[in-house]
Amino acid sequence: MTHQFPALSSGQKRELQEIALRIVTPGKGILAADESVGSMAKRLNQIGVENTEENRRQYRQILFSADDRINSCIGGVIFFHETLYQHADDGTPFVKMIKDRGITVGIKVDKGVVPLAGTNGESTTQGLDGLSERCAQYKKDGANFAKWRCVFKISETTPSKLSIEENANVLARYSSICQQHGIVPIVEPEILSDGDHDLRRCQYVTEKVLAALYKAMSDHHVYLEGTLLKPNMATPGHSCPTKYSAEEVAMATVTALRRTVPPAVTGVTFLSGGQSEEEASVHLNAINNCSLVKPWTLTFSYGRALQVSALKTWRGHKENESAATEQFIKRAEVNGLACQGKYTGGGDSESDQIYVANHAY
Amino acid sequence: MPHQYPALTTEQKKELQEIAERITAPGKGILAADESTGSMGKRLNPIGVENTEENRRLYRQLLFTADERMDACIGGVIFFHESLYQNTDDGTNFSQLIKDRGIVVGIKVDKGVVPLAGTDGETTTQGLDGLAERCAQYKKDGADFAKWRSVLKISDNTPSELAIMENANVLARYASICQQNGIVPIVEPEILPDGDHDLKRCQYITEKVLSAVYKALSDHHVYLEGTLLKPNMVTPGHSCPQKYTNEEIAMATVTALRRTVPPAVTGVTFLSGGQSEEEASINLNAINTCPLGKPWALTFSYGRALQASALNAWRGERDNEKAAAEEFLKRAEVNGLAAQGKYESTGDSGAAGQSLYVANHAY
Numbered sequence: 001m002t003h004q005f006p007a008l009s010s011g012q013k014r015e016l017q018e019i020a021l022r023i024v025t026p027g028k029g030i031l032a033a034d035e036s037v038g039s040m041a042k043r044l045n046q047i048g049v050e051n052t053e054e055n056r057r058q059y060r061q062i063l064f065s066a067d068d069r070i071n072s073c074i075g076g077v078i079f080f081h082e083t084l085y086q087h088a089d090d091g092t093p094f095v096k097m098i099k100d101r102g103i104t105v106g107i108k109v110d111k112g113v114v115p116l117a118g119t120n121g122e123s124t125t126q127g128l129d130g131l132s133e134r135c136a137q138y139k140k141d142g143a144n145f146a147k148w149r150c151v152f153k154i155s156e157t158t159p160s161k162l163s164i165e166e167n168a169n170v171l172a173r174y175s176s177i178c179q180q181h182g183i184v185p186i187v188e189p190e191i192l193s194d195g196d197h198d199l200r201r202c203q204y205v206t207e208k209v210l211a212a213l214y215k216a217m218s219d220h221h222v223y224l225e226g227t228l229l230k231p232n233m234a235t236p237g238h239s240c241p242t243k244y245s246a247e248e249v250a251m252a253t254v255t256a257l258r259r260t261v262p263p264a265v266t267g268v269t270f271l272s273g274g275q276s277e278e279e280a281s282v283h284l285n286a287i288n289n290c291s292l293v294k295p296w297t298l299t300f301s302y303g304r305a306l307q308v309s310a311l312k313t314w315r316g317h318k319e320n321e322s323a324a325t326e327q328f329i330k331r332a333e334v335n336g337l338a339c340q341g342k343y344t345g346g347g348d349s350e351s352d353q354i355y356v357a358n359h360a361y
Numbered sequence: 362m363p364h365q366y367p368a369l370t371t372e373q374k375k376e377l378q379e380i381a382e383r384i385t386a387p388g389k390g391i392l393a394a395d396e397s398t399g400s401m402g403k404r405l406n407p408i409g410v411e412n413t414e415e416n417r418r419l420y421r422q423l424l425f426t427a428d429e430r431m432d433a434c435i436g437g438v439i440f441f442h443e444s445l446y447q448n449t450d451d452g453t454n455f456s457q458l459i460k461d462r463g464i465v466v467g468i469k470v471d472k473g474v475v476p477l478a479g480t481d482g483e484t485t486t487q488g489l490d491g492l493a494e495r496c497a498q499y500k501k502d503g504a505d506f507a508k509w510r511s512v513l514k515i516s517d518n519t520p521s522e523l524a525i526m527e528n529a530n531v532l533a534r535y536a537s538i539c540q541q542n543g544i545v546p547i548v549e550p551e552i553l554p555d556g557d558h559d560l561k562r563c564q565y566i567t568e569k570v571l572s573a574v575y576k577a578l579s580d581h582h583v584y585l586e587g588t589l590l591k592p593n594m595v596t597p598g599h600s601c602p603q604k605y606t607n608e609e610i611a612m613a614t615v616t617a618l619r620r621t622v623p624p625a626v627t628g629v630t631f632l633s634g635g636q637s638e639e640e641a642s643i644n645l646n647a648i649n650t651c652p653l654g655k656p657w658a659l660t661f662s663y664g665r666a667l668q669a670s671a672l673n674a675w676r677g678e679r680d681n682e683k684a685a686a687e688e689f690l691k692r693a694e695v696n697g698l699a700a701q702g703k704y705e706s707t708g709d710s711g712a713a714g715q716s717l718y719v720a721n722h723a724y
Contacts, residue, residue: 293624295654
């Protein structure tokens, strides 16, 4: 505590900060295309497509072959391991396709949640073993950022102190290791929207979780300027009877962040959770129009909220590919506007709830 | 952890935030006039004035009766207990006088440092006993904010984890109690400039200390919008052979704050430590012109750096009172500009340039 043993050189810090800034360039956000094989099963199942490696490749190709319109609204793409080594039909590696358009390549590195014994169904996330070597290899293979997801749930007895401390600690360890390899860690402490709790409760729990996270980051000597935060927005639980406006959600979210996230953090890239595509865009827009001072970039890192319409349009048929890509581009552009507070929309799009109870992936 | 038991109502929060904003309104800062009796001895001694209650009253009077130029650059005054109940020559209570000028009244509530056994000369700060009742009384008597100072020191073995954790905790307890009584807590985790450590070391330790402070404030459910932070600037140790520019000091300071202080904190009111009057102003100005994003007000809460010239001009003589007040107003106005990044130093110092560093400053 008394002496500093610098974790990173100036050159390393500079590289990390520049990567982070590039990902969250104004108007840009992240496409989270890092669904695991199991998660892809859930997506493909719903549209009647078999969960094969080839189908997963074809689906990602639909997203990655979007035209230049996405270059101005997508700053980064998060890959799943399998996808990082797949190619387009013409043999071009996906990584190259993305990198060549000036979009930063990221990789999901956690290995899923595992139970915390003695708690009320809470979890931590594994994946630290050999993480250093994996990061070094991913960096060689084109990745410049990573993502690690921890999960919390709100109930009468959760999140517990252990769950908060353990997950904060593992996120900080992961971050520290990534930075040693020139990889910007995206830190994702997701508080699920399951439950009937109100907006205030979610805001309170979010503040406690994020406070613990940034203390752990400090303890582990993580360079904040070279990180991104991927939090949930502060929202009511999915079965909460009270309805809230987008402005209320925005105010609660920005307030929670203002109370916990140091300005040095380069950007906040929200997860969409169970929100519909439109909801996620409208909320992001309201967040960016919130009148409180917001010293970090506030943008998106959406999975389902960028892809649902594309998936439904595709349904596994080659002849639908173009139309499916178009659906994705549409959501990307809308969110590109929302992250600047310039989305004036409502419109026709996938507005059905994408909420899946007890979402674990 | 899973459930909130709100510490404050919406109205209480609103009142606290408004007080904090009033104190750190653009162009304004704090006059720290809360020197304890012992500390006043150290101030009066060098100018040959006896440390009596009357002399202390006369001295504070000349500050508090300074003309209206004070109102534009002083947002708050921190009192010592004794001064809160003293009056001007014509019988006006000091606290009332300050309040009537639209300046917020504050009160030092800690009871000094005490040793932490088993450490290398480290301390914590006492004063929690009966603090709730004292706060309630001070609020009735006109105070709207309070100050509590913890002290940390840099050496090969310090600050230790215990010192950091214990002081962060006691600051958070104090803050929690104050807010319950409508009093905005100024949280002061001072890291002394004693030592030969360089700028980077001070920055590193400042980051660790502030990170612990804000974790403790979160744990104690303190409403950050209704608090102020009174930190040291990040500076090299006083015996550090290396010299740094004001811009380097500003950059190190702002970086440390950006890495630890949540934007919800309404204002940062720097202590001056052992800096000379001019140094403290120039550094504050450089901080406000630093190009990094700074979402909190960055202003002053100066004791010595506002009063050194005034004390020298006064020397205990009633005939010198006006001249002394003039010296104080000069520094107040300069710092009011510095708090907006608008101060252009002309380079004249005199008393303003003399270092006010006192080794092992413990008060």
